[in-house]
Amino acid sequence: MTRFPVRRLLALALASSLSLPALAQAAEPFTVRDIRIDGLQRIAAGTVYTYLPVERGETLDQAGAGDTIRALYHTGFFEDVRLDRQGDILVVTVVERPAINKLTLEGNKDIKSEDLLKGLEDIGLSEGETFDRLALDRVTQELHRQYNNRGKYNVTITPTVSPLNRNRVDVTITVKEGKAAKIRHVNLIGTDSFESEDIQEAWESRESSWLSWYRRDDQYSKEKLSGDMEKLNSWYLDRGYIDFNIDSTQVSISPEKREMYVTASVTEGEIYKISDIKVTGDTILPQEQVERMVIPKVGDTFSRALLELTSDGITNTLSNIGYAFARVSPLPTPNREDRTVAINLQVMPGPRVNVRRILFKGNTRTSDEVLRREMRQFENSWYSQAAIDRSKVRLQRLGYFETVEVETPAVPGTGDQVDVVYNVKETNSGSFMFGVGYSQLGGMTTTVQLSQANFLGGGNRVAVEAQRSDYLQRYAFSYINPFFTDEGMSLGYNLWWRELDYSDFNTAQYNSTNAAAQAVLGLPITENSTVSMLFGIDSNQIQTYSGYTPEVIVNYVHAIGRRTFHAWRTEVGWARDTRNDFFMPTRGTYQRVGLETTLPGSTVEYFKLNYEVSKYWRLSPAFVLRTGLDLGYGDSYGNDIVRNICWTRPTVENPTPGASDPCLTDSPDYARTLTASGLPFFENFYAGGTRSVRGFRDNTLGPRSEVLGGYRGQPLGGSLKTVGQIEMLFPKLFDTRAARVSTFIDFGNVYDSTDNFDAGELRASAGVALLWRAPMGPISISYAYPFKKKEGDEIERLQFSFGGSF
The missing domain is CATH 2.40.160.50 (membrane protein fhac: a member of the omp85/tpsb transporter family)
Structure with a gap:
């Protein structure tokens, strides 16, 4: 197999400056009596005519020629475009880009082929489509980025394009993933108040341990490290360090790209206490009832986690009575002189929401009635998050579905109505x-x-x-x-x-x-x-x-x-x-x-x-x-149950007398009382x-x-x-x-x-x-x-x- 040649990649940008020999000889614009398209193999001439900005009977000048070339390049169908003039006939000569006959992925294990092929199709690289070398280059760069984010810096991605007859190509993308770089050391600088092991307990990026083969927490990933930095920030904010700051984060890699070293430098600051906490805004419910949901109290150490729990509790309560878009915003006002903070929990309930319809998708075998009878949220009733979640659990417990997902899209044109859509993936139930x-x-x-x-x-x-x-x-x-x-x-x-x-x-x-x-x-x-x-x-x-x-x-x-x-x-x-x-x-x-x-x-x-x-x-x-x-x-x-069993020896007259109850003789050879x-x-x-x-x-x-x-x-x-x-x-x-x-x-x-x-x-x-x-x-x-x-x-x-x- 040979690589497909890269030809005139900058043609679109330079189209306006291309030389047009025949037109240059004419030195003057001319009226186009007819248009002829040369070089077409798969694309119909009528398709090309629809993209041409010039028509029969119009005058074509140098600027119009440049517009024509740019328009044809912009279709993505052609690798080369040239304009010539034969008398009053405009001759458009094109070289079509090949069509992709077959697209093959090899060697990819960490990223599923189904996900990759869907991503390639979104970019425009799929079987039956026109082949674009620039799109293939973008795919290669994107794959490198995705594997690097998974900690695989030794990945090798080799695209191969094999020309076929009838202007077709086979595209093969070969991936050699290599092994993920492992985190050799995590160094936290400035965390004087806590042990590093305690801080990193819930991190997804950690140094290798005997459980790393299962948890895979020693494999570096940019996304995971970003999440861990947020956990580091939350660790301190949950313990009152309002002024905490991550000064810098550095990631270095060994020369062989197999070991990673992570360093984070922080400033802890001081611990803040709560001086005042109040609830404002439209609480819908009685003020006293909402205030009882507030977990932190005056004099407690500031904790963002407790504030979030409080906000979630109030929001969930309101969402269960129809306020689906309710929000609670904790607004802290720190006083750095005495290391205290005043908190204002601002309640914004939004409109009360009604559920218009409940829809089911993916249930190809199971009738809607079977799913609908498990619902605890009803149509034309107030929105309730608890009822929606409960309905989802009931569907999961039927055993008919592999997965159950729920979404609540707003009804277009309204601000107080939503639909509830349950997306199910059926499994074999028989x-x-x-x-x-x-x-x-x-x-x-x-x-x-x-x-x-x-x-x-x-x-x-x-x-x-x-x-x-x-x-x-x-x-x-x-x-x-x-x-x-x-x-x-x-x-x-x-x-x-x-x-x-x-x-x-x-x-x-x-x-x-x-x-x-x-x-x-x-x-x-x-x-x-x-x-x-x-x-x-x-x-x-x-x-x-x-x-x-x-x-x-x-x-x-x-x-x-x-x-x-x-x-x-x-x-x-x-x-x-x-x-x-x-x-x-x-x-x-x-x-x-x-x-x-x-x-x-x-x-x-x-x-x-x-x-x-x-x-x-x-x-x-x-x-x-x-x-x-x-x-x-x-x-x-x-x-x-009690029974007396009597046995007698066999005789000539009765060789197999067996057992009897009651005894048939006053002198049995064997008697026994049995109890059940x-x-x-x-x-x-x-x-x-x-x-x-x-x-x-x-x-x-x-x-x-x-x-x-x-x-x-x-x-x-x-x-x-x-x-x-x-x-x-x-x-x-x-x-x-x-x-x-x-x-x-x-x-x-x-x-x-x-x-x-x-x-x-x-x-x-x-x-x-x-x-x-x-x-x-x-x-x-x-x-x-x-x-x-x-x-x-x-x-x-x-x-x-x-x-x-x-």
Whole structure:
């Protein structure tokens, strides 16, 4: 490939002075009888005629010729323009600029190709457009500037232009980004009252540390340093240093352009106290109510941060009653003699604003009705910032959208009306999956699943599932309408059949075959809280194995006197959700309390009480702390079930007499009284594994059965569960909302009763985890080190699952 030649770049500026040989020979102006265009390849002659300032029948002189040349150059279509005269015919000879056939970007990683191509198109450099060497030079300079602002001073940008036939070119821009220059040292001169480490705690530009690989705060950027200088200014203004000043800022770079040295020289000044603070202007609300919102008091040290909080508080209060453009301006009047400052908070409410329309953009699948019913701001009502923000959070928590943005443009021609526009980017809210999953617990899993959380865009949730693995067969259907009524009451149904082999489930060895039909009702009671109720019927058929199933389970089944358990089941729950996002929350709390019980007349009468809570603490943009607790307790209610079991030896007449209740003979060979009490074994809680205490094999913590045949006891679960997590999430480690990395500490165990609870028996582990919502299904991987364990615990440090849910 060869570079396209640069020809006559100054032609536009010199056009008026170009020599016109034919016209010079004529020495006089002439009347143009006809105009001929030579040299055209792609551009139509009619297009050129529209730009010519001279027409047939007009007189062309030297000045008119210069105007003609300038006009044609100004179109940007031509690389060269020449005028000649043949008699009374004006001959315009042009050399067209080539068209861009293909535009290619190579090597750019720090700046996305989509963003670059959009910027190139704005400049006029895009496929199909006329090639302009000056535009390409501007692009090269702009790319250098952008990479330099990111601290990459070794960047090399090489544009290559390859000529093609039919006056076309291919343009390739090759970028060698190099590595960003790292900040080797930050020197603050004059900061005598505070430690430099404290001042720089919240800076984005810092010296290299062991966390810099993640925070990237040691990579120099002009924009970041400018923001840090503003933070330096705020640091002192928030502590009363009104006269603080940044005298100079210097940035130097090492000869190899790999290390940066930042120096800032400051003058601290003195600390000022507040001598007077008052509120003036049109407060709208009663003066006393507004004055109670003022945080700093007379005699306090001046703090710009507290003044800004006060201003924001007053502004937000006014914006929630319609004054969308309200402003509060703190006007300080310093007295440098006694180091005091008087503050006047001037309130300017502006006009009261009405919301004309609420519009939605980007919802190609979801109907407007689904979004509109989440609104807390209404049309033709007073503007409320709190209601607009709340509506945005409700949209984010639907789980239908990857992003939700809101803007409030003013209605043209009015000063007191705005529209509220929600821009959403939809994500996959449903899936059809036919595939294979694998987990260490369940082995290979074959699944056919059709699920849609936003069925036909109407917000209803439908799921049909058929699943088969080494230990499980399951067929299920569920449907829920979250807005069965306009008030937000939800109604749903669940139908499922399941056959579960617990011997492959890391628990006691028995089989269970379940079938259930349930109806679910939900009702919101506050903006963040809902109550729910479930009512259903189900059956559970138990099959035990002689010599393998633990005796405690066999005795329970014999005490009941049947292997199929029927139940009329109901559950009442309360949930409160203040999280700010469905997929990746960074703040807020989710908690739920549920009471499940079988009704009188069921084979076994029992209840289960569950409490679950997760709280997200946003420590910084790079760190989110999640704390969680999962508690469960269950027991029977009413009288215990007692049964006397009698056994007789086989005889010739009755070789397999079995057991009977009551005894059929006065002298049985074996008699025993069995009691069924407490939570049924098939409803026990379990702990250990990927969804509770990682690092321990699934379901293996807690009570075990007696030793059978030399083998260790089988996990039985328990009626009391205590599980908790402390997890640090890193939302900025990946530039995607589909994956997250975390470090965690898990702890917990299960116990057979509250009387046997012992905090010393809790197990604990620490590790790292990756959760990824991959296109083919969610993937969970964790590596944990159990640091609180006991002999006999089943350890499994690396755990993963594919195809399950988070």
